[in-house]
Amino acid sequence: MADPSSYRPQPGQIPDSPGVYRFRDEHRRVIYVGKAKSLRQRLANYFQDIAGLHPRTATMVTTAASVEWTVVSTEVEALQLEYSWIKEYDPRFNVKYRDDKSYPSLAVTLNEEYPRVQVMRGPKKKGVRYFGPYAHAWAIRETVDLMLRVFPVRTCSAGVFKRSAQIGRPCLLGYIGKCSAPCVGRVTPEEHRELAEDFCDFMAGRTGAYLSRLERQMHDAAEEMEYERAARLRDDIGALRRAMEKNAVVLADATDADLIAVAEDELEAAVQIFHVRGGRVRGQRGWVTDKVEAVDTAGLVEHALQQLYGEETGESVPKEVLVPVVPEDAATLGQWLAGRRGSQVSLRVPQRGDKKALMETVHRNAQQSLALHKTKRAADLTTRSRALEEIAEALDLDSAPLRIECFDISHLQGEDVVASMVVFEDGLARKSEYRRFQIKSFQGQDDVRSMHEVVSRRFRRYLQEKLKTGEWEPQDAERDASGEVPAEVAADDGRPKRFAYPPQLVVVDGGQPQVAAAQRALQELGIDDVAVCGLAKRLEEVWLPGEDDPVVLPRTSEGLYLLQRVRDEAHRFAIQYQRSKRGKRLKAGPLDEVPGLGESRKQALVKHFGSVKKLRQATIDQICEVPGIGRKTAETVAAALAQAVPAAPAVNTATGEIIEDETPAPAGTSSERGTAP
Secondary structure (H helix, E strand, O other): OOOHHHOOOOHHHOOOOOEEEEEEEOOOOEEEEEEEOOHHHHHHHHOOOHHHOOHHHHHHHHHEEEEEEEEOOOHHHHHHHHHHHHHHHOOOOOOOOEEOOOOOEEEEOOOOOOOEEEEEOOOOOOOOEEEOOOOOHHHHHHHHHHHOOOOOOEOOOHHHHHHHHHHOOOOHHHHOOOOOOHHHOOOOHHHHHHHHHHHHHHHOOOOHHHHHHHHHHHHHHHHOOOHHHHHHHHHHHHHHHHHHHOOOEOOOOOOOEEEEEEEEOOOEEEEEEEEEEOOEEEEEEEEEEEOOOOOOHHHHHHHHHHHHHOOOOHHHOOOEEEOOOOOOOHHHHHHHHHHHHOOOOEEEOOOOHHHHHHHHHHHHHHHHHHHHHHHHHHHHHHHHHHHHHHHHHHOOOOOOOOEEEEEEEEEEOOEEEEEEEEEEEOOEEOHHHOEEEEOOOOOOOOHHHHHHHHHHHHHHHHHHHHHHHOOOOOOHHHOOOOOOOOOOOOOOOOOOOOOOOOOOEEEEEOOHHHHHHHHHHHHHOOOOOOEEEEEEOOOOEEEOOOOOOOEOOOOOOHHHHHHHHHHHHHHHHHHHHHHHHHHHHHHOOHHHHOOOOOHHHHHHHHHHHOOHHHHHHOOHHHHHOOOOOOHHHHHHHHHHHHHOOOOOOEEOOOOOOEEOOOOOOOOOOOOOOOOOO
């Protein structure tokens, strides 16, 4: 724990201007990012008497080991840079909202020749019109199903669309009238796009005029005694009204607004957002966060606005944003939102009427979300804490192992030997920290030797990071003949490093031999503050270095269950990598062995000659005729194919005849059946 006075800058060094500052810990990780109108005044608040600081702020400044800042021209630039750095560095002391799910949206792909209506998740794409997000995908599908009888827009995938165009028959939706079947030319691209745009207009809330038009058409058809057409229009109107009922009117027609409410206690906060478009609630989402920094409701609202609109542009940012409390930098936020939208955005607190009543509804949803989250997490957090305490007690550790790394070796009969490293922090998998290894120092099957290599490589990288920060000085024996450290050291840019942070516990998949190998690797590197254990699959025994007898945890132990989860996750991750590596090797063909020959030129060669067999028979001059293939490359290709041994011909087991492979083979695969790599 650092003393803030040890890294406090001199008052004259800090500029009195807008900017963004970063606190780093002893490992050079960015642990907090903030912005300020005046860097000098804001940073001075962190270096006052620790007793006067908020407990969370005190924890941050004592965890930090240095502070740095960047000056910007305006407060809006500071807001943008703060958001970018929080996304890039993921600092542990900044409020980060955990989106409880990936919310689906209704999307219309207006960027395609024949726009498609579909459910989409994830980041938004250019040229696609989005509506939502919705709480459930089935809610989108119900709405779309009702509207397709009025707006028969394409909903099929590219493969289905292409197949229907080839065979000249539409899919089932085309036959039952829920698709205009542009795949078979029933409508022109222009007519289909007009249908898609009408669909978007209706979803955007412009419903009154369209329903009035349909009602006039229905009455006209009835007067002309076209009763079947009138009945169909009547059913269309009913379908549209049922779709509209799913999103009740809550505000005046044509109102576009987002309502944000916050429910909080001392430790956590929940945010709920209602998206109102055309006066109707079109979507809802919610986030939950730990209050890891000293932040009030206004600060939570500001962080929510950054997360909600940081990646949005245009109409995705509404004209009006209603909040429970206006943040301190409301004018700056308003300018930032206006820049994202391209026009003025109103940021205010509703005072009366329908908007205030709806805000109360959103707030009740936030309170329920926080209560549900705490109910779910209480049992889970208690269980994880008990598991870590049981592991610490069983292995005689000084404290609970908050970071656990587990290693596993995988191979198939001694080939494609790989290893995995998985990371659990606070009893939860941290998949962004997972790593994969290829065994490089030897060939064949030797799990003990492989484990020694992998653990050595992982902690050698850790020592390299410590060397960069000056926390570790290598001994003479660890330097090469020139006195330098042989391994490269990663550039210090503040971004999360791959192997920068040590675990409190290393778990290996195996028994005494694997544990001894891992311990020997640590000892050779001079690391003595990381505990090691192994979990053997046969009896689920926990082995410690130098012990003849295993530690046996009760079958009902939460600690044993956590170790099993860690071990099984490492095993799964290793097998996944090993299968992927083996699959690539088995699919490799003779052209894959040609150095400098990429996928495009491989495809061009196979397409030109029709098959690898015919390519093998071609002369160098004939190979040079392929666009992009020079004489030197042609000579290399010919030499590689001459060295490759053709496989035995495939035989049709039904007729006994030999099958000649004359069909074009995909690039990167062997065109001869049964070719061994």
